[in-house]
Amino acid sequence: MIVVKVGGSAGIDYGAVCADLAALWEEGRRFVLVHGGSGETNRVAEALGHPPRFVTSPSGYTSRFTDRETLEIFEMVYCGKVNKGLVERFQRLGVNAVGLSGLDGRIFEGRHKDSVRAVENGKVKVLRGDHTGTVERVNVGLVTLLLDAGYLPVLNPPAVSYGGVAINVDGDRAAAALAAALGAEALLLLSNVPGLLRAFPDEASLIRQIPADDVEGYLEFAQDRMKKKVLGAAEAVRGGVGRVVLGDARAERPVSAALAGAGTVVS
Amino acid sequence: MIVVKVGGSAGIDYGAVCADLAALWEEGRRFVLVHGGSGETNRVAEALGHPPRFVTSPSGYTSRFTDRETLEIFEMVYCGKVNKGLVERFQRLGVNAVGLSGLDGRIFEGRHKDSVRAVENGKVKVLRGDHTGTVERVNVGLVTLLLDAGYLPVLNPPAVSYGGVAINVDGDRAAAALAAALGAEALLLLSNVPGLLRAFPDEASLIRQIPADDVEGYLEFAQDRMKKKVLGAAEAVRGGVGRVVLGDARAERPVSAALAGAGTVVS
Numbered sequence: 001m002i003v004v005k006v007g008g009s010a011g012i013d014y015g016a017v018c019a020d021l022a023a024l025w026e027e028g029r030r031f032v033l034v035h036g037g038s039g040e041t042n043r044v045a046e047a048l049g050h051p052p053r054f055v056t057s058p059s060g061y062t063s064r065f066t067d068r069e070t071l072e073i074f075e076m077v078y079c080g081k082v083n084k085g086l087v088e089r090f091q092r093l094g095v096n097a098v099g100l101s102g103l104d105g106r107i108f109e110g111r112h113k114d115s116v117r118a119v120e121n122g123k124v125k126v127l128r129g130d131h132t133g134t135v136e137r138v139n140v141g142l143v144t145l146l147l148d149a150g151y152l153p154v155l156n157p158p159a160v161s162y163g164g165v166a167i168n169v170d171g172d173r174a175a176a177a178l179a180a181a182l183g184a185e186a187l188l189l190l191s192n193v194p195g196l197l198r199a200f201p202d203e204a205s206l207i208r209q210i211p212a213d214d215v216e217g218y219l220e221f222a223q224d225r226m227k228k229k230v231l232g233a234a235e236a237v238r239g240g241v242g243r244v245v246l247g248d249a250r251a252e253r254p255v256s257a258a259l260a261g262a263g264t265v266v267s
Numbered sequence: 268m269i270v271v272k273v274g275g276s277a278g279i280d281y282g283a284v285c286a287d288l289a290a291l292w293e294e295g296r297r298f299v300l301v302h303g304g305s306g307e308t309n310r311v312a313e314a315l316g317h318p319p320r321f322v323t324s325p326s327g328y329t330s331r332f333t334d335r336e337t338l339e340i341f342e343m344v345y346c347g348k349v350n351k352g353l354v355e356r357f358q359r360l361g362v363n364a365v366g367l368s369g370l371d372g373r374i375f376e377g378r379h380k381d382s383v384r385a386v387e388n389g390k391v392k393v394l395r396g397d398h399t400g401t402v403e404r405v406n407v408g409l410v411t412l413l414l415d416a417g418y419l420p421v422l423n424p425p426a427v428s429y430g431g432v433a434i435n436v437d438g439d440r441a442a443a444a445l446a447a448a449l450g451a452e453a454l455l456l457l458s459n460v461p462g463l464l465r466a467f468p469d470e471a472s473l474i475r476q477i478p479a480d481d482v483e484g485y486l487e488f489a490q491d492r493m494k495k496k497v498l499g500a501a502e503a504v505r506g507g508v509g510r511v512v513l514g515d516a517r518a519e520r521p522v523s524a525a526l527a528g529a530g531t532v533v534s
Contacts, residue, residue, distance in 0.1 A: 044315075044343075047314075047315050047316070048311075048314055048315065049314075072347075072348050072352075075347045075348055075351045075352075076311075076343035076344065076347035076348050077343065077347065078347070079346055079347040079350070079351050079366075080339075080342045080343035080344065080345070080346040080347025080348070081339050081342055081343050081347070083346070084342045084346050084368055084370055084425075084433065085339075085342075087368075087370045087371055088370055088427070088431065088432070088433045091370060091373065091427050091431035092430065092431030092432070093431070094431075096372055096373060097371070097372075098367065098371045098372045098409070099346075099367075099368070099370070099371050100365065100366075100367070100371075101351055101354075101366075103351055103354045103355055103358060103366070104354055104364070104365040104366050104367075105363055105364075105365045105418055106358065106363060141416075142365070142416070142418070145412065145416055149408070149409070149412055151372055151409070158351075160355070160358050163359065164355065164358035164359035164360070164361075165355070165359070166351065166355045
C-alpha cells in the first residue's frame with residue numbers, strides 16, 4: 001500500500017500523475033491519492049471577492065486563515081472542482097475512483113482550533129473564527145472498505161472535528177497520518193520542486209537522502225510549505241511508514257520516478 | 268430502504284431535513300439522500316462571471332446548458348459547497364454521512380449527450396458542447412457497501428458517461444433510478460411546493476393521490492421543474508418502487524411528513 005500526495009501549486013501536471021497512477025493500478029499496485037488545491041482556491045476566492053489571507057505563526061509556519069466563507073470556497077475547490085476533476089480523469093482511464101473529503105465517514109478527524117496566533121507587523125496577534133486543526137485520527141476502516149472493493153480512494157481536506165465541524169488541515173500531514181494508519185510501505189509527497197533543496201531555489205542542491213532518525217534536523221533547509229512536508233515525513237516514518245519520498249510532480253511519470261527514488265528519500 | 272431527494276430551490280430548510288433524517292436514522296430507518304443545488308449554482312455562476320443558461324426543448328422541458336466551465340461551477344457547488352455542507356450537518360448530528368457524486372465509483376452512469384435541441388425565438392436550434400445525459404445505470408453495490416457499513420450516503424449529480432465524462436443529469440430522475448435499483452419501499456421528492464398542484468400556484472389545489480398506472484396523465488398539471496419530478500415518479504413506480512411522494516421540504520419535519528402521506532402520493 002502506497003499513499004501518494006500531490007500538491008495544488010502551479011506547474012503540477014495532474015494528467016501525468018493520473019496516467020502514471022492508472023498504469024501502476026493496472027499492474028496491481030494499490031494506492032490512496034491525497035490531493036491539494038491551494039492555488040486554485042486562491043484564484044476562486046479572488047474571483048468571488050473574498051481574497052485569501054495567509055498568516056505566519058510565531059514559529060514560522062504559514063497557513064491559510066479559514067473563516068466560514070473561506071471554508072466554503074475551500075470546499076468548492078478541493079471537494080468540487082479538483083477532486084471531481086481527478087475522479088473524472090481516472091474514470092476516463094478506466095480506474096474506478098471514489099473521491100472523498102475528510103468529513104465523509106470521518107476519514108480525517110482532529111481538534112478544531114478556533115483561534116490562531118499570527119505575527120503581523122512584528123507583533124503576535126490572536127485571530128479568532130479560524131476553522132483549522134490537525135489530523136489526529138484516521139478512519140482506516142472506510143478507506144480499506146473501498147480499496148478491498150476495488151475502488152481507488154481520492155482524498156482531500158477538510159477534516160472533521162470531534163464535534164462535527166469542518167476544519168482545514170494540512171494535506172501533507174493528513175497524508176502522513178493516513179500512511180501511518182494504513183501501515184503503508186511508502187508515502188510520496190509530490191509537489192512542484194524536485195525535493196528538499198539545501199540552497200533553495202537551486203535545484204542542483206537537492207538533498208538525496210535523509211536518515212529517518214534525524215528528519216527534524218533538516219527542517220532548517222525547508223522553505224514555506226516544504227516545512228509541512230518535512231514535518232509530515234518525520235511523522236510518517238515515526239508512525240512506521242517504510243520510506244517517504246519528497247518528489248517532483250512535474251516529471252513525466254512522477255509516481256514511478258518517486259518510487260524509483262528520484263527526489264529526497266527519507267528512510 | 269427509502270430514497271429521499273431534496274431540491275436546491277429557495278425556501279428549502281436543509282437544517283430541518285437533516286435533523287428529521289438524523290432522528291429517523293437514530294430509530295433504525297435506512298435512507299439514501301440525493302440533493303440538488305441549482306439555485307446556489309446560479310448564484311456562484313453569476314458571481315464568477317459565467318451566468319447560467321437555460322434552454323427549453325421542443326417538448327417543453329427546461330434544462331441547464333452545461334458547457335465545460337458550467338460543469339466545473341456545477342461541481343464546485345453540488346459536490347463542494349452543498350454536499351459537504353450536508354455531510355457536515357449530519358456529522359454534527361452524530362450521523363456518519365458519506366458524500367459522493369455520480370462520478371464516484373460510477374454510482375450514476377449514462378450516455379453523454381453532447382448536443383441539445385432548444386427552442387429560441389420560436390426556432391429549434393441545435394446547441395453543441397453540452398455535458399448532459401440521463402442516468403441509465405446505478406452502482407447499487409457501492410451504495411449498499413456503505414449502507415451495510417453504517418454510513419448514510421449523500422449523493423448528487425453529475426453522473427459519469429460510459430466513456431468517463433462528467434455529465435449533468437436531472438437529480439429527481441437520478442433519485443428515481445436509484446430507488447428502483449435499490450428496490451426502495453418509497454421515494455420522497457421534496458421541494459419548495461406542497462406537491463403537484465392542479466392549478467399552480469394555488470396550494471389549495473394539491474392533488475393528493477395519483478394512481479401508479481396513470482402518472483403521465485398528470486404531466487399536464489406540472490410546471491417547469493415539477494415535470495421532471497412527475498416523470499421521475501412514473502419511472503420509479505414502473506421500476507417497482509412501492510410509492511413516491513412529492514412533498515414539501517419547507518415543513519418542520521419534512522421527511523416524516525412525506526412518509527406520513529403529506530403531499531402528492533403516487534402508488
